[in-house]
Amino acid sequence: MRVGLFVTCLVDGMFPDVGDATVRVLERLGHEVDMPMAQTCCGQMHINTGYAREALPLVRRHVGAFEGYEAVVAPSGSCVGSVRHQYATLAAAAGDEALAAAAADLASRTYELSEFLVGVLGVTDVGAYYPHRVTYHPTCHSLRLLRVGDAPTRLLRAVAGLELVELAAAESCCGFGGTFALKNADTSTAMLADKMRDVLSTGAEVVTAGDSSCLMHIGGGLSRLRAGVRPVHLAEILASTPTAASTVAPPAAASPAASVARTAR
Structure with a gap:
């Protein structure tokens, strides 16, 4: 499966090892992982603090960056939650029905890492070893x-x-x-x-x-x-x-x- 890595701002800027680890797990399971260079902030912070107008260009950019991937996976429940539950509503409220439809499609393909592994791939044992x-x-x-x-x-x-x-x-x-x-x-x-x-x-x-x-x-x-x-x-x-x-x-x-x-x- 061709997977897009939605790395998130916090992981990209402060905890890059988390992004690396996500890629390693998915590749270990045999999936091709890309990180679209066009992705920026997903806009969750803006949406949650009431800046809907400022968030809309970020939503549009994010939807475009992940077009064509079979699945989009992120090591973050909060950012995935924004894509899944806020994007289409925000676009529709702005009167952009084309963006709302594209956002709804992206939402159906976007997953937090654990739900993707267990719920989509049906995997629980990823071959890890961690004696702690x-x-x-x-x-x-x-x-x-x-x-x-x-x-x-x-x-x-x-x-x-x-x-x-x-x-x-x-x-x-x-x-x-x-x-x-x-x-x-x-x-x-x-x-x-x-x-x-x-x-x-x-x-x-x-x-x-x-x-x-x-x-x-x-x-x-x-x-x-x-x-x-x-x-x-x-x-x-x-x-x-x-x-x-x-x-x-x-x-x-x-x-x-x-x-x-x-x-x-």
Whole structure:
């Protein structure tokens, strides 16, 4: 299958290893993966903060960038949620019926990584090896908007060497929520404190999730506590092999240009 990698701004700009890992997993399963160089921000941030007019050109660009792919896969539930549940409505509200139709078509072909692997490909064992104690945080958009269900945990349970530890109050929000963390900092911090307490109570070495944004928020809090718990994206765990699994480190920041070069196929 020819798959388009929807890398997302945060992965491209700050966590390029997540994009690389997504490509490795898909290629390991025999799929051809391209990263369209025309893609930019998908516009989720603009839409969610009320800038519909400014988001429309980004929607149009994104729809055009991924034309012709059998499937479009992203390591982010929140960005996929925007394409699936906001694009066509936004275009229709602007009176652009052609764009609305194209957006609806793209929505039907766009998937978060875990739902693509389990729900579309019917795969749970991707041949990964990761000998660590791990707990999983289900992010809000993947849980409530995309309804990926237990796809991520099914994938994690199939990883050789991995011990999956249940997270208490797992479905509670971590407090990030994009601009929510900036506009409601005190509430966000309180929610983060609850999430960190639950993560630490598991005794896990690693906390994982399907969105780099939530992991950035949780990982930032844990780093300030010097807790020794690492945030690692689900894609990185699924891409791990016996030679690389014991050396996985928190993702390093990189420039957008550098990450594009690394993930382009």
